[in-house]
Amino acid sequence: xxxxxxxxxxDPHSKARTGILYTRHGAVHTxxxxxxxxxxxxxxxTDEDLKNAGAECLLSNTYHLYLRPxxxxxxxxxxxxSFMHWDGSVLTDSGGFQVYxxxxxxxxxxxxxxxxxxxxxxxxxxxxxNVIGFESEIGSDxxxxxxxxxxxxxxxxxxxxxxxxxxKRWAERAAKAYEKIVPEQHISKENDIRFSxxxxxxxxxxQGAIFPDLRKEAALHMVSxxxxxxxxxxLSLGETLEQMNESVLAxxxxxxxxxxxxxxxxxxxxxxxxxxxxxxxxxxxxWPTRVARNGMAMTSTGRVNIKNAVYRTQEIPLDPECDCxxxxxxxxAYLCHLYRSAELTSHRLMxxxxxxxxxxxxxxxxxxxxxxxxxxxxxxxxxxYKNI
Amino acid sequence: xxxxxxxxxxDPHSKARTGILYTRHGAVHTxxxxxxxxxxxxxxxTDEDLKNAGAECLLSNTYHLYLRPxxxxxxxxxxxxSFMHWDGSVLTDSGGFQVYxxxxxxxxxxxxxxxxxxxxxxxxxxxxxNVIGFESEIGSDxxxxxxxxxxxxxxxxxxxxxxxxxxKRWAERAAKAYEKIVPEQHISKENDIRFSxxxxxxxxxxQGAIFPDLRKEAALHMVSxxxxxxxxxxLSLGETLEQMNESVLAxxxxxxxxxxxxxxxxxxxxxxxxxxxxxxxxxxxxWPTRVARNGMAMTSTGRVNIKNAVYRTQEIPLDPECDCxxxxxxxxAYLCHLYRSAELTSHRLMxxxxxxxxxxxxxxxxxxxxxxxxxxxxxxxxxxYKNI
Numbered sequence: 001x002x003x004x005x006x007x008x009x010x011d012p013h014s015k016a017r018t019g020i021l022y023t024r025h026g027a028v029h030t031x032x033x034x035x036x037x038x039x040x041x042x043x044x045x046t047d048e049d050l051k052n053a054g055a056e057c058l059l060s061n062t063y064h065l066y067l068r069p070x071x072x073x074x075x076x077x078x079x080x081x082s083f084m085h086w087d088g089s090v091l092t093d094s095g096g097f098q099v100y101x102x103x104x105x106x107x108x109x110x111x112x113x114x115x116x117x118x119x120x121x122x123x124x125x126x127x128x129x130n131v132i133g134f135e136s137e138i139g140s141d142x143x144x145x146x147x148x149x150x151x152x153x154x155x156x157x158x159x160x161x162x163x164x165x166x167x168k169r170w171a172e173r174a175a176k177a178y179e180k181i182v183p184e185q186h187i188s189k190e191n192d193i194r195f196s197x198x199x200x201x202x203x204x205x206x207q208g209a210i211f212p213d214l215r216k217e218a219a220l221h222m223v224s225x226x227x228x229x230x231x232x233x234x235l236s237l238g239e240t241l242e243q244m245n246e247s248v249l250a251x252x253x254x255x256x257x258x259x260x261x262x263x264x265x266x267x268x269x270x271x272x273x274x275x276x277x278x279x280x281x282x283x284x285x286x287w288p289t290r291v292a293r294n295g296m297a298m299t300s301t302g303r304v305n306i307k308n309a310v311y312r313t314q315e316i317p318l319d320p321e322c323d324c325x326x327x328x329x330x331x332x333a334y335l336c337h338l339y340r341s342a343e344l345t346s347h348r349l350m351x352x353x354x355x356x357x358x359x360x361x362x363x364x365x366x367x368x369x370x371x372x373x374x375x376x377x378x379x380x381x382x383x384x385y386k387n388i
Numbered sequence: 389x390x391x392x393x394x395x396x397x398x399d400p401h402s403k404a405r406t407g408i409l410y411t412r413h414g415a416v417h418t419x420x421x422x423x424x425x426x427x428x429x430x431x432x433x434t435d436e437d438l439k440n441a442g443a444e445c446l447l448s449n450t451y452h453l454y455l456r457p458x459x460x461x462x463x464x465x466x467x468x469x470s471f472m473h474w475d476g477s478v479l480t481d482s483g484g485f486q487v488y489x490x491x492x493x494x495x496x497x498x499x500x501x502x503x504x505x506x507x508x509x510x511x512x513x514x515x516x517x518n519v520i521g522f523e524s525e526i527g528s529d530x531x532x533x534x535x536x537x538x539x540x541x542x543x544x545x546x547x548x549x550x551x552x553x554x555x556k557r558w559a560e561r562a563a564k565a566y567e568k569i570v571p572e573q574h575i576s577k578e579n580d581i582r583f584s585x586x587x588x589x590x591x592x593x594x595q596g597a598i599f600p601d602l603r604k605e606a607a608l609h610m611v612s613x614x615x616x617x618x619x620x621x622x623l624s625l626g627e628t629l630e631q632m633n634e635s636v637l638a639x640x641x642x643x644x645x646x647x648x649x650x651x652x653x654x655x656x657x658x659x660x661x662x663x664x665x666x667x668x669x670x671x672x673x674x675w676p677t678r679v680a681r682n683g684m685a686m687t688s689t690g691r692v693n694i695k696n697a698v699y700r701t702q703e704i705p706l707d708p709e710c711d712c713x714x715x716x717x718x719x720x721a722y723l724c725h726l727y728r729s730a731e732l733t734s735h736r737l738m739x740x741x742x743x744x745x746x747x748x749x750x751x752x753x754x755x756x757x758x759x760x761x762x763x764x765x766x767x768x769x770x771x772x773y774k775n776i
Contacts, residue, residue: 040725044732047717069725073701077721085717313461329435329473333465337428337457344432344735 004201004228005260011374015252015279018366021229021260023089023141024198025081027056030260030281031365033272033358034059034091036289039068040084042355043289044347047086052325053356054363056088057141059284062134063095063102066124067117071137079139091142091284092135093264095126096205097233100149108148108166128173132202136181140200144231145174147205153238160209163234167207168221175225178202201228203262209234210243212250219254229260232280236265245274252279269298269361269385273378276365288358292350295339298357298388304332306350311336324356325349392589392616393648399762403640403667406757409445409617409648411477411529412586413469416445418648418669419753421660421746422479424677427452428462428472430743431677432735435474440713441744442751444476445529447672450522451483451490454512455505459525467527479530479672480523481652483514484593485621488537496536496554516561520590524569528588532619533562535593541626548597551622555595556609563613566590589616591650597622598631600638607642617648620668624653633662640667657686657749657773661766664753671750676742681735683727686745686776692720694738699724712744713737 007019021028035042035050037058042050050058060080065071069083077083080090099106099115106115112127128146135143147170148163182199204227208214222230232251235244252261262282263275272283288298297304299319304311306318317327318335326335326349338346361381368377398405409416423430423438425446430438438446448468453459457471465471468478487494487503494503500515516534523531535558536551570587592615596602610618620639623632640649650670651663660671676686685692687707692699694706705715706723714723714737726734749769756765 039729039731040722041729041731041733044736046733046737068729069700069721073721076701077703077719083719083722083725085722312457313464315465331465331471333457333461334428334471334473337471341427341429341456343427343429344732345429345434347732348432348736349434 003258005258007258009370011369012372013375014277014378016276016365016369016374017279017281018369019260019281021057021089021281023057023201025087025089025141028089029056029366031272031276031362031369032057032282033355033362034282034284035355036284036286037084037086037090038286039064040074040080042351044293044344044351045289045355047084049325049348049352050086050355051088053352054359055355057282058086058088058090059093060090060138060140061093061095061098062131062138063093063098063126065092065138066095066134067119071134074139075137081139089142090140091203091262091282092138092140092144094131094135094144094146094205096147097149097264099126110166110169112146112170113148128170129177132174132177132181136200142201142203142229143178144203145171145205147171147207147233149207149234150209151237155209157211157214160207160211160214163209164207164214164218167205168218171204171222171225175202175204175227179226203227203229203231205231205233205264206251207234208247208250210239210247212246215247215250216254219251223254223256227259229262229282230255231262231264233264235263236267236271241271241274244271245278248275248278248280255279269358269388270382272358272361273365273381276369277375277378283358283362285358288354289351292354293347295346295350297350297353298385300384302385302387306332306335306346307339308336318350318353319357322353322356322360324353326353391646393646395646397758399757400760401763402665402766404664404753404757404762405667405669406754407648407669409477409669411445411589413475413477413529414444416477417754419660419664419750419757420445420670421743421750422447422670422672423743424672424674425472425474425478426674427456428468430739432681432732432739433677433743435472437713437736437740438474438743439476441740442747443743445670446474446476446478447481448478448526448528449481449483449486450519450526451481451486451514453480453526454483454522455507459522462527463525469527477530478528479591479650479670480526480528480532482519482523482532482534482593484535485537485652487514488539498554498557500534500558501536516558517565520562520565520569524588530589530591530617531566532591533559533593535559535595535621537595537622538597539625543597545599545602548595548599548602551597552595552602552606555593556606559592559610559613563590563592563615567614591615591617591619593619593621593652594639595622596635596639598627598635600634603635603638604642607639611642611644615647617650617670618643619650619652621652623651624655624659629659629662632659633666636663636666636668657746657776658770660746660749661753661769664757665763665766671746673746676746677739680738680742683734683738685738685741686773688772690773690775694720694723694727694734696724706738706741707745710741710744710748712741714741
């Protein structure tokens with residue numbers, strides 16, 4: 001029995017820390033950016049592209065994989081790792097957010113949530129228990145619990161309270177379901193769950209919208225449950241940066257320090273640095289690959305919209321400070337030409353760059369936290385990247 | 389001064405032969421399949437994908453590159469090789485076919501052809517002379533002459549005769565234009581043009597539609613001109629296989645044996661084998677990458693339409709006999725999932741396979757020609773691949 005998470009350094013001037021999360025597929029160094037492989041594929045990329053960009057953990061999605069290719073097929077194919085030829089770690093989102101945002105129809109009951117597939121309208125039921133089962137079939141390394149997610153932009157406190165109440169009851173059921181599937185786990189008296197190498201990890205999801213008191217309540221409740229880590233859900237959905245920062249702090253101040261915290265769906269460089277400062281360890285976001293397919297690159301000098309005519313004759317790389325595959329091989333002129341010519345290769349090369357950009361950001365943050373200079377780096381990068 | 393083409397073996401039972409074509413960027417082993425990088429990019433792929441698939445020469449297109457990024461920009465960027473990070477050989481099509489097929493408007497005069505860009509309707513003039521200049525700016529290794537191409541499915545002999553007459557006059561002008569740009573060339577008394585390493589090569593285009601007498605006339609005329617090789621244009625455009633074979637033979641029987649013959653726009657495996665039997669050395673086609681993007685793979689057991697439900701649970705590669713990147717890493721189940729999920733990665737992985745399939749076909753053909761077993765291989769593969 002080992003603790004799956006080891007904190008390796010703490011910043012003296014903020015809540016930022018570095019750590020290593022051990023999964024069935026190896027070490028994940030935190031703070032970490034996890035590229036999003038929604039459908040067992042990061043759009044336009046392969047496992048080799050991700051490995052070369054320095055990715056250690058991918059995010060995939062139970063809702064999508066359940067509908068296609070189906071979790072039964074994934075199990076039959078030996079799990080998501082062998083299916084997509086990826087030997088790093090995989091975290092699966094429970095599907096709570098997708099059930100909320102994708103189907104035309106959904107109904108939340110105590111038992112679970114019924115919904116219609118956004119592909120063909122077929123009806124399905126997700127419960128806290130069967131989602132754990134699906135994640136087991138997927139074979140991901142980190143499983144998350146089914147939650148009720150409401151959009152954070154302008155929620156009523158009544159709705160947020162209702163959603164949190166169900167999420168708390170479902171979390172208790174999910175933890176029990178996990179114990180049945182993974183019986184060798186060991187819960188110490190401090191509720192610090194340990195794990196046997198070879199088992200998948202369980203992360204709880206903390207809701208509470210933009211209400212610090214609800215966020216605190218959610219955090220304290222999750223601390224009472226046997227989990228290996230915490231997801232902060234229901235943010236980065238349109239709230240202000242102040243609301244986001246306040247909500248995050250209300251969570252991280254009340255969590256067990258020894259467990260990793262994952263901010264679901266974040267983010268931009270500035271948002272990630274702000275969250276690291278408040279003690280967040282893990283991030284994912286579709287944004288860097290989505291904007292890449294629209295021709296936008298994050299660079300050390302700000303945004304580059306590669307479609308702009310000014311880049312037609314620039315021989316320098318997208319970002320002269322970058323070491324990614326794209327920047328080592330191709331000029332802005334070529335990338336501009338590919339985008340303007342609607343070549344699919346553009347999407348791959350731009351996506352590789354943006355993912356590498358965020359992974360390098362986490363690498364620099366880790367080095368700064370270890371050196372006690374995180375806040376200086378943060379101030380410098382927030383100024384540099386404020387327009388990204 | 390060296391001859392750029394060396395015939396390394398001849399099949400005793402057919403006109404098939406193997407050879408090496410030396411360009412500014414190295415050796416091209418024939419028979420060769422050239423992937424099509426119309427816009428300085430093979431759709432969905434990078435230079436590394438092509439290198440890994442065994443490609444030695446790419447085809448790009450003067451018409452497309454002239455309009456975008458423009459040949460001036462290509463020259464400014466150091467030519468197409470440095471632009472697209474490709475260090476193998478590049479042949480450029482003159483644009484005659486594209487001027488015929490893409491713009492809404494074109495007018496052929498003695499001077500050249502005026503046309504409107506299919507992008508923005510702007511007017512342009514291609515002449516035999518300026519096309520050679522554009523190819524020089526592009527920096528390709530093998531230049532082709534401007535020709536007049538008519539569709540071969542059901543042409544009148546009158547139209548074919550008219551097109552051939554202009555093509556012949558333009559070829560003479562193109563050869564003179566080449567001599568001005570590349571003065572160090574040496575034309576021997578047998579009209580066997582030699583080249584200095586470092587110079588680009590000139591290929592003439594033989595037209596004549598489906599009329600063997602016109603094809604013979606075109607071939608004999610081209611033999612009288614100083615060129616390093618011959619393109620067979622205006623075929624694979626809807627004519628029957630018999631018409632195609634007869635036209636090819638009327639050309640190759642009348643060409644200088646010592647120069648390479650390139651069948652423009654071919655082909656399928658069976659078409660390529662038929663043309664090799666008749667003495668053709670070089671091929672290109674967009675078809676393998678186009679069908680790849682529709683989910684179709686050529687395999688040793690016939691076509692695989694990867695979207696079909698039967699592949700959802702097949703753990704074997706697309707083609708268990710294939711050594712390509714895709715077949716070494718991914719199952720049919722994963723590729724089926726990617727295609728059904730509309731993942732862009734599908735296009736890349738399927739394209740890599742189809743290109744490698746045709747390159748392996750040329751490799752096997754070369755070995756068989758060297759061993760004197762080409763006709764056996766051809767019969768075997770025509771039977772095996774008749775439905776591809």
